[in-house]
Amino acid sequence: MILTGSEIESQVAQGRIIIDPFQPEQLNPNSYNFRLGNVLKVYSEAVLDVRKPNPVQTVYLPEDGMVLQPDRIYLGSTVEVMGSDHYVPIIRARSGVARLGLFIHITADLIDIGSVNQWTLQLHAVQPLRIYPGMLLGQVTFWRTEGPVTLYSGKYQGSMGPQESAIHLDFDKSPREAMAGL
Numbered sequence: 001m002i003l004t005g006s007e008i009e010s011q012v013a014q015g016r017i018i019i020d021p022f023q024p025e026q027l028n029p030n031s032y033n034f035r036l037g038n039v040l041k042v043y044s045e046a047v048l049d050v051r052k053p054n055p056v057q058t059v060y061l062p063e064d065g066m067v068l069q070p071d072r073i074y075l076g077s078t079v080e081v082m083g084s085d086h087y088v089p090i091i092r093a094r095s096g097v098a099r100l101g102l103f104i105h106i107t108a109d110l111i112d113i114g115s116v117n118q119w120t121l122q123l124h125a126v127q128p129l130r131i132y133p134g135m136l137l138g139q140v141t142f143w144r145t146e147g148p149v150t151l152y153s154g155k156y157q158g159s160m161g162p163q164e165s166a167i168h169l170d171f172d173k174s175p176r177e178a179m180a181g182l
């Protein structure tokens with residue numbers, strides 16, 4: 001079951017959902033709009049490798065914006081530190097952003113229960129698009145769970161700013177550890 005905007009606000013007030021900073025005017029009927037931080041990371045090599053660290057360049061989004069090019073992925077992050085030990089967050093683009101052809105994640109919309117940090121966004125523009133730091137880019141929804149809860153303790157816990165893939169770390173683990181996210 002999805003939380004309504006007023007229930008999100010109530011759960012934030014009780015400390016059961018973390019959204020920091022929290023602005024009530026960013027609430028929607030059943031979601032909360034989040035902002036884009038001013039740091040982007042771009043992979044520097046043309047061919048990426050899941051078994052190795054992939055070097056990145058850091059780019060600071062100027063106040064007058066920056067044009068995203070279609071042939072690459074830009075890692076950004078939310079301004080807000082968000083998460084919950086009680087509800088499962090799922091992120092989406094705002095419709096107005098999607099209507100301009102911008103993906104704000106690439107098939108990774110599910111946030112683990114217990115994952116509290118600035119979430120990494122995988123920005124991909126279908127055609128050149130100027131974006132701005134601090135813009136209201138996406139929305140987060142919160143979902144009730146069923147069953148015993150195990151809180152997230154994976155490799156991206158506590159991250160601030162955009163985090164490049166650390167999937168290469170999985171290759172040093174046993175298949176059981178990798179599947180368990182240990």
Ligand SMILES: Nc1ccn([C@H]2C[C@H](O)[C@@H](COP(=O)(O)OP(=O)(O)OP(=O)(O)O)O2)c(=O)n1
Nearest residue numbers: 105108110111112115119120152154155156181
């Ligand atoms: N667009 C996204 C999706 C997820 N996350 C964060 C919150 C998630 O709780 C965490 C881990 O997500 P996954 O379990 O999908 O990713 P992995 O399986 O690669 O990581 P791990 O091995 O840590 O579970 O990454 C994020 O910042 N931005």
